[in-house]
Amino acid sequence: MMQAKIRLFVDHPLSAGQSVPLSRDQAHYLFAVMRLGAGAPVALFNGRDGEWLAEVAEAGKRGGVLVCSAQTRPLQPPPDLWLMFAPIKKARTDFIVEKATELGAARIIPVQTAHTNSERIRQDRLQAHAVEAAEQCGGTFVPEVAGLQPLDRVLSGWDSTRRILWCDEALAGPHQTLSDAAQGPYAILIGPEGGFSEGERARLGGLPFVTPVALGPRILRADTAAVAALTLWQAHLGDWL
């Protein structure tokens, strides 16, 4: 079987013999930038049907068609872990989405907190970052990036069967670890650079489905905390076991 060097996410069903039309941007990337011609192999995934080997059937300037031959990998969805974080500076927010995709978060939810600076995010751009991270890291799944939602409203509508791991930078002294935490659906909650407000801390502290966790004796930036918490969850409760 030919080995594809390029992995592409397409929003199209994938199956044996399936034709996949390319967008103008995808055609430009494959044929103008990467200079592929008819017959060239490309690996495709759509986040649902695993990874497929496809061949270029038609290559044009404004479009093209790939045809799927065989599935090369099944869909490998991540464990049921969400990441909630307060958006920070653009580059660091992009980074969090990239790392959450690589580390295997199933859903990414930007939340607005009392001390969140940004009032809005570019959801489409963050989703594109998740797609690119999945293309790069060999993933077959792309986490959904939700729109920005106020933390208060998220907590009010919370399904209490999903535990929240609240990464609280103000947590001092001996702390809970994940090594004896119960299996199940989880969400990690990372605060903004300025920390949570007193009101938020009081509310989170009183919710039965919220578990505060500490991430070591040094104060971590929000993006570092996100990566560290995702890592520890995957190692203790996820698919790194």
Next chain:
Amino acid sequence: MMQAKIRLFVDHPLSAGQSVPLSRDQAHYLFAVMRLGAGAPVALFNGRDGEWLAEVAEAGKRGGVLVCSAQTRPLQPPPDLWLMFAPIKKARTDFIVEKATELGAARIIPVQTAHTNSERIRQDRLQAHAVEAAEQCGGTFVPEVAGLQPLDRVLSGWDSTRRILWCDEALAGPHQTLSDAAQGPYAILIGPEGGFSEGERARLGGLPFVTPVALGPRILRADTAAVAALTLWQAHLGDWL
């Protein structure tokens, strides 16, 4: 006691009553950018003497003097953990140094491997990144960033009492975890984007002080792998316990 909002690294001894002269850059930052005047509090650390509260005694355009009053925190050195990594793209290399400082690495060693793209690094710039990260994260210690060294030479001169945790992206199947690893000095080794060469893999695999570790079922970028490995080590063997 006045609370200092600005933390500054200075390469100068710190003790009660000690005068600390400022460089031109530091004076510009404190007096022109942050607009501090005489009597303003500044937190100082030098990586050796903990954190000290100091006051502005003289503020000038080209320099100035701070005077230390009291130690506000003792030196809190990180555990004896080194990070060795093959330099990658500039922004991601900067990122690794920042994160290693936050997560508590004692020493950072860029290594040149068979598939390392960059032939040289800006050691002074990376060291400045480590200083900035320590200033930001409230650390009292700054890890030394060593010059770029060939991996072969590093391994030839290795003190075998320090174990190397070799993060090998090609490691498949069940893998060793850190939960039952022995205490002691360690170094984490992260490969370049292209992975280690066959020769490097053979050599590393045959060294008694090298332990291969895997970081989950997804392929991680080098910078993600560095943060994940540092996190797991700190949680299992370091000062996050």
